[in-house]
């Protein structure tokens with residue numbers, strides 16, 4: 001069984017701004033959240049294997065998650081110059097992606113089976129193979145929490161994390177379900 005306390009410490013050493021135990025019991029995989037993806041406000045729906053519908057159904061996600069009894073939540077908090085500091089937002093996003101990918105690889109090496117849930121659409125390849133051929137890097141292309149039907153602000157508050165860290169900050173949240 002994973003030692004969540006030790007992993008939280010490791011996550012902070014990896015470079016995340018915040019990490020805590022994930023309230024696994026509170027995870028709710030909701031079709032309503034998936035419906036927001038289908039509205040395509042982020043213009044990622046149906047464009048890669050890590051976003052809906054390519055990442056599988058909400059029911060499949062819930063079924064897979066039920067095999068795990070614990071997890072951790074990780075965040076990157078970026079300080080912004082103002083609300084329109086797009087460079088600052090992108091820099092924090094990039095930092096989160098890099099730390100998340102590195103930490104995911106580390107955890108996969110240690111635990112084998114786990115369920116990472118990330119942030120944002122996949123941008124690993126210049127052109128995604130979806131839907132004509134299999135994903136080139138299935139272990140790296142981690143679907144975002146919302147794509148699985150999770151309401152991220154609710155997962156944060158039920159796990160004791162802040163979804164929003166106040167004015168002139170941006171927070172990126174991901175999590176891991178662990179054996």
Ligand code: SF4
Pocket residue numbers: 048049050122123124125126127128129130134135136137138140141
């Ligand atoms: S790794 Fe490449 S092929 Fe796989 S989802 Fe991402 S962009 Fe598409």
